[in-house]
Amino acid sequence: MSESKRLYNTEAGFFAVEIYRTMRNMGLDVAAIFGQLGQFVPVTSLNFRNNGDIHKYLWEVVEKSSRDHLIGLHVGQNMPVLRGHIIEYIFLSSASFQDALSKSNSYFALISELISLDLKIGKKAEIVFEVKMPIRHFIDFSLVQFVAFLKYITVGQFELLEIRLPYASSLVDESEYRKAFNCPVKFNSSDIAIVFDIEILSWRSPSAQPYLLAMHEVLAERFLGDIEKHDLIFRIHKELDDHLPLESLDRNSICDRLNMDPQKLKIELASIGTNFTEVVDNYQKNLACRLLRQRDQSIEQIAYITGFSEPSAFRRAFKRWTGQTPKQYSQRWR
DSSP, X not given: OOGGGOSOOEEEHHHHHHHHHHXXXXXXXXXXXXXXXXXXXXXXXXXXXXXXXXXXXXXXXXXXXXXXXXXXXXXXXXXXXXXXXXXXXXXXXXXXXXXXXXXXXXXXXXXXXXXXXXXXXXXXXXXXXXXXXXXXXXXXXXXXXXXXXXXXXXXXXXXXXXXXXXXOGGGSOHHHXXXXXSSOXXXXXXXXXXXXXXXXXXXXXXXXXXHHHHHHHHHHHHHHHHHHHHHHHHHHHHHHXXXXXXXXXXXXXXXXXXXXXXXXXXXXXXXXXXOHHHHXXXXXXXXXXXXXXXXXXXXXXXXXXTTOSSHHHHHHHHHHHHSSOHHHHHHTXX
């Protein structure tokens, strides 16, 4: 599937996990925040891709809950720096910082398809960002995290000279941005960019090795190939959204609607570490949890909506999913 035909812009699952943990550590009411976000919940598998549309809702909910007008900036500052990802290994094994930045543009989709990078070199160097989700909190969060990663990977040698942001300074506290980025901040810019000295482009990691880089790029290319397959999960969820509870959708009926051979469906789901039963199971679990958090429908109604023929079967499944009965889970949200 070519990029032009991509149905969803996704991002790596570890962002959901780390954002949740960071907000919790900051003392935010994560139960209330994430309880308002439909079927989006922090995932347990870091390999899972989240639908990036969540940012349309996440930051609005978080700002209202925290009453923090700069919550994206502050979450970014408090979140741990990206470690252990293939992007880190590519940076460490590349011939130079410039080479690593150039490669990161090719592989950044492994982290998020919501952002792309363009390295420009003149008297100074700058990275211009194209952001598919132009939400201030998301931009702030992403930039703080990206800059923190570059400082970490260069052992503190990377320093910003300037940052350009597209929104008006009247909307924010300029001093908070200068504190966060430790450099001059230009607001009302026509683009989003970070500016730095070109000398850092020649920085070379002590771990730089051509054969290691080649190995890491092979893995990165394989992972890029897997990203498109995650669309399949969201396409299955969309069919379930559209047709449950009025229709019972089994593997064959889903395949008919997706115009896909059942064996091909099995192979593609297996290639990203899941199967049809698990995809449907996760859909039903997340939908059930959302409805129970809202507490405006009976357990019998929720069982029907989530595709169970009997409330008793729903109760057994929910206990298997969460270790709690539906009633116990619902009572947590009173």
